[in-house]
Amino acid sequence: MLIFEHSSKGRNGAPQSPRDKASVAAIPENLLRKKNATLPEVSELQAVRHYTRLSQKNFSIDTEFYPLGSCTMKYNPRACNTLAMLPGFLNAHPLTPDKQNQGFLACMFDLQSMLCEATGMAAFSLAPMAGAQGEFAGVAMIDAYHKSRGDDGRKEILVPDAAHGTNPATAVMCGFAVREIPTLDNGDVDLDALKLAVGPQTAGLMLTNPSTLGVFERNIEAIAKVVHEAGGLLYYDGANLNAILGKIRPGDMGFDVIHSNLHKTFSTPHGGGGPGSGAVGVAERLIPFLPLPVVAKEENSFRYLTAKDCPQSIGRLSAFMGNPGVLLRAFIYMRFLGREGMVRVAEFATLNANYMMAEAKRRGFTLAIDDRRASHEFIITLKNEARDFHVSAMDFAKRLLDLGYHAPTTYFPLLVPECLLIEPTESEAKEALDGFMDALEQIKQEAELNPELLHAAPQTLPVKRLDEVRAAKQLDLAFAR
Amino acid sequence: MLDTIGVDSIDDLFDEIPGHLRAAVMEAIPQGMNEMEISRLMRRRADKNTKALCFMGAGAYQHHIPAAVWEITTRGEFYSAYTPYQAEASQGTLQLTYEYQSMMTALTVMDVSNASMYDGASSLAEAILMSVRANRKSKSRKVLIPTTVNPVYRQTAHTIVKGQQIELLEVPYDKTLGTVSLEQIKQVQEQQGGDITALVLQQPNFFGCLEAVDEITDWAHENNILLIAVINPLIMAVLEPPGEWGSADEKVKGADIACGDGQPLGAPMSAGGPYYGLLCCKQALVRQMPGRIVGRTVDLDGKEGFVLTLQAREQHIRRSKATSNICTNQGLVVTASTIHMAIMGAKGLENTAAACFANNNVLVEKLTAIDGVEKVFAGTHFHETVLQLAGSAADICVSEMLVALMEKGILGGYDLSLDYPELGNAILVCTTEMRSEEDIDVYAKAMQEVLSSAASRQAAALPETA
Numbered sequence A: 001m002l003i004f005e006h007s008s009k010g011r012n013g014a015p016q017s018p019r020d021k022a023s024v025a026a027i028p029e030n031l032l033r034k035k036n037a038t039l040p041e042v043s044e045l046q047a048v049r050h051y052t053r054l055s056q057k058n059f060s061i062d063t064e065f066y067p068l069g070s071c072t073m074k075y076n077p078r079a080c081n082t083l084a085m086l087p088g089f090l091n092a093h094p095l096t097p098d099k100q101n102q103g104f105l106a107c108m109f110d111l112q113s114m115l116c117e118a119t120g121m122a123a124f125s126l127a128p129m130a131g132a133q134g135e136f137a138g139v140a141m142i143d144a145y146h147k148s149r150g151d152d153g154r155k156e157i158l159v160p161d162a163a164h165g166t167n168p169a170t171a172v173m174c175g176f177a178v179r180e181i182p183t184l185d186n187g188d189v190d191l192d193a194l195k196l197a198v199g200p201q202t203a204g205l206m207l208t209n210p211s212t213l214g215v216f217e218r219n220i221e222a223i224a225k226v227v228h229e230a231g232g233l234l235y236y237d238g239a240n241l242n243a244i245l246g247k248i249r250p251g252d253m254g255f256d257v258i259h260s261n262l263h264k265t266f267s268t269p270h271g272g273g274g275p276g277s278g279a280v281g282v283a284e285r286l287i288p289f290l291p292l293p294v295v296a297k298e299e300n301s302f303r304y305l306t307a308k309d310c311p312q313s314i315g316r317l318s319a320f321m322g323n324p325g326v327l328l329r330a331f332i333y334m335r336f337l338g339r340e341g342m343v344r345v346a347e348f349a350t351l352n353a354n355y356m357m358a359e360a361k362r363r364g365f366t367l368a369i370d371d372r373r374a375s376h377e378f379i380i381t382l383k384n385e386a387r388d389f390h391v392s393a394m395d396f397a398k399r400l401l402d403l404g405y406h407a408p409t410t411y412f413p414l415l416v417p418e419c420l421l422i423e424p425t426e427s428e429a430k431e432a433l434d435g436f437m438d439a440l441e442q443i444k445q446e447a448e449l450n451p452e453l454l455h456a457a458p459q460t461l462p463v464k465r466l467d468e469v470r471a472a473k474q475l476d477l478a479f480a481r
Numbered sequence B: 001m002l003d004t005i006g007v008d009s010i011d012d013l014f015d016e017i018p019g020h021l022r023a024a025v026m027e028a029i030p031q032g033m034n035e036m037e038i039s040r041l042m043r044r045r046a047d048k049n050t051k052a053l054c055f056m057g058a059g060a061y062q063h064h065i066p067a068a069v070w071e072i073t074t075r076g077e078f079y080s081a082y083t084p085y086q087a088e089a090s091q092g093t094l095q096l097t098y099e100y101q102s103m104m105t106a107l108t109v110m111d112v113s114n115a116s117m118y119d120g121a122s123s124l125a126e127a128i129l130m131s132v133r134a135n136r137k138s139k140s141r142k143v144l145i146p147t148t149v150n151p152v153y154r155q156t157a158h159t160i161v162k163g164q165q166i167e168l169l170e171v172p173y174d175k176t177l178g179t180v181s182l183e184q185i186k187q188v189q190e191q192q193g194g195d196i197t198a199l200v201l202q203q204p205n206f207f208g209c210l211e212a213v214d215e216i217t218d219w220a221h222e223n224n225i226l227l228i229a230v231i232n233p234l235i236m237a238v239l240e241p242p243g244e245w246g247s248a249d250e251k252v253k254g255a256d257i258a259c260g261d262g263q264p265l266g267a268p269m270s271a272g273g274p275y276y277g278l279l280c281c282k283q284a285l286v287r288q289m290p291g292r293i294v295g296r297t298v299d300l301d302g303k304e305g306f307v308l309t310l311q312a313r314e315q316h317i318r319r320s321k322a323t324s325n326i327c328t329n330q331g332l333v334v335t336a337s338t339i340h341m342a343i344m345g346a347k348g349l350e351n352t353a354a355a356c357f358a359n360n361n362v363l364v365e366k367l368t369a370i371d372g373v374e375k376v377f378a379g380t381h382f383h384e385t386v387l388q389l390a391g392s393a394a395d396i397c398v399s400e401m402l403v404a405l406m407e408k409g410i411l412g413g414y415d416l417s418l419d420y421p422e423l424g425n426a427i428l429v430c431t432t433e434m435r436s437e438e439d440i441d442v443y444a445k446a447m448q449e450v451l452s453s454a455a456s457r458q459a460a461a462l463p464e465t466a
Helices: A044-055 A078-084 A102-119 A131-148 A166-173 A191-197 A220-229 A238-243 A284-289 A324-362 A383-389 A393-402 A430-449 A451-455 A468-473 B010-014 B035-048 B067-073 B091-108 B120-134 B151-164 B182-191 B213-222 B283-288 B315-321 B331-368 B398-407 B437-461
Strands: A123-125 A156-160 A177-181 A202-208 A233-237 A257-261 A278-282 A294-298 A301-305 A378-381 A419-422 B142-146 B167-171 B198-203 B226-231 B257-261 B277-281 B294-298 B304-308 B373-375 B384-389 B426-430
Touching: A044 B067, A044 B091, A044 B331, A078 A324, A078 B035, A102 A123, A102 A257, A102 A278, A102 A294, A102 A301, A102 A324, A102 B035, A123 A294, A131 A166, A131 A202, A131 A233, A131 A238, A131 A257, A131 A278, A131 A284, A131 B151, A156 A166, A166 A177, A166 A202, A166 B151, A166 B315, A177 A191, A191 A220, A202 A220, A220 A233, A233 A238, A238 A257, A238 A324, A278 A284, A324 A378, A324 A419, A324 A430, A324 B010, A324 B035, A383 A430, A393 A419, A393 A430, A393 A451, A430 A451, A468 B294, B067 B331, B091 B277, B091 B294, B091 B304, B091 B331, B120 B142, B120 B151, B120 B198, B120 B226, B120 B257, B120 B277, B120 B283, B142 B182, B151 B167, B167 B182, B182 B213, B198 B213, B213 B226, B277 B283, B331 B373, B331 B384, B331 B426, B331 B437, B398 B426, B398 B437
Parallel strands: A156 A177, A156 A202, A202 A233, A233 A257, B142 B167, B142 B198, B198 B226, B226 B257
Antiparallel strands: A123 A278, A257 A278, A294 A301, A378 A419, B257 B277, B294 B304, B373 B384, B384 B426
């Protein structure tokens, strides 16, 4: 039942707004609204109950194991939320003079510095509001860098075929053509193909390492050399930074520009699909191009740098400072962890993934890449089960929901047929991992004995499988008034 | 666990990483803290931020938010869920998003709303990209933006669209009214050879003045130009919503795309975010819309349910041919905003917006009663107004005035001299429903004091005349 269907004419949360309407008679008649919007007319209790009940229809980290590959669904410490919502931060107008905003700016400056150290980059901007905007900023900086040197012919961005969809979409948004580089069966980039692809038209290569296939790119030094020798720059998609935090730094691998998904590695909440944060870091030569604002420290005070300070900046990506509330949460999380904690993140995330991968193999599942270490995630392919029992990866995913587990990422990366991309994160105890593997094994048996159980799943959730074709054909995108 | 994997130590799991590249201890990152220590640090820093009486707007506004809004929003089931890719396990977020789309289309009287963009500024950038894809009758890729549109929105739009050979052309404003006139728009159109893809119009505009939206929308449509509205959604509870702009034929009536920042509907100012960008359009443009969209459908038993839909537009399916690279929306802020709108209702939003208007009139009246403080633009302004320190007040520049006010605990407004030097010594003040008559008196008294002490300093500095 929609909130609109709880409406009763004239009802609202009256104590929440001025009792009477002030006169707006001074506004010309033709500029006034003629008829009130059809918003819900409910009491505060009705709204609270409705949305509390809706929340209970969600799976979440706080309620279920959520091994969604590539999304790093780790625990979001409650203190990060409580402390980021202190009134001193919440009531700060974004255009407050720097002098009166020192507490907030100090956190931002420290966050920039810690991100530099954790990734081996020379400078950071916290402006991008999501991973995809971080990618945009990164590729725009690559473009600005080449153009600043009069090197105008670099019109192509290289992207491995295993990359996230945002990579090619970003390159196009920045005005580049995209060329895909194939991946070998062992998960490494096809170095020979890369060598053939680079040239004076190459602006850069966008790479995720560990890759979306859940393995570390072993030839990273050779790749960096090929790209750099061709005059291109190397872009690091930080989607999988959690796997290597404190173990190896993108800057040391030869990357020129990176984005870090703070909502993954640094545990800011995913919030049902955002807000995220895609802070960008750069090597020395790209510093002048960083997006604004950036926070600088002068003597003992902090201030926002402006276009006057940074005339070569690619510019602004938002009205103010990206997503400050998200940035504060990331800052708090990093201070919680400290330098030792960060290394533990990568270690336990990797331990958990490799343990689950070994268990999957022991229980008869086929691994997409069998003879390598997992990073913080790994891939099972269900192509045999699909062939033998006519069940799909999606059927497995839906059946997992019935058993109380959020499904892993399905059908990504696109290279692996019928795949489940599984990322446990460092937050989970062994019992949760074993429970999930038991459930997966049970489903495998069900697939053989009673595949209907999988086809009909889920049965225990608020709804059964939904008609997506109907949703796209008979568009119903808003409550009809 | 190590036995199951078949290794001796956790370190063995990293043996594919070249040894000489392994990271050293990260000295520049401090040691970890416990919750008590980090609480102390954060409270200290939060307290360092000065509390001031806020008369600043310019794109972010201090409004009342019912306590229930963030109490419910930060429940773990909303807070720690991800994008609803597994629809059956995400009906809470999906239904809420559908309700958000329903409320936003009701408020704007537009046909379709997406699940939100990052913020108002980036939403304008996406609206511009969308208009260029959608307006097939226009070949020019030229978009007109009056300088009455928020300057940081214009800057952001420039950053985001410049890679795609789109020209953003400024239209100057009328110096008396503080709005853009149709004559000036036509002039730029003619200078550019006639073919214009889209026109951006902000209501109320950055100066708080009210644009002639009906006349301009009709003209745009007669000239095959798509009209992009930039709005403050709260104020649309009182002002004519973008879906009704223009007086012409019902079929073409209304802005083609509406965007803006959802912050005034339930998001705290929070030093700049997270907020969210609203993005709405006419039905015909829905397949050019970027970002997530939720649709209502049925399950196998015919029971109502909600899914992400029209995903063929998006990057995870279309990759390099997607409508945008955008992946996330600002889900959690949209959650708050939806609950906010449900609790406030249309009546609550209307009364809030009307109070902003009325309070601002009181502020302007009291400030302009001070000798030398003048209203710059004639005509109606909503809850922001441009004032000038002129005549006897002209000796103190706006930046000094704002510093002096801050010393008295007042965030006095936005200094316009950087973005609009032609306005001279001008300041943009804002009042919301949060500012009481008493607050306004405090402001007026403080400004009077600053001017008086500047005048007496001035007098003391003058040589005595015989």
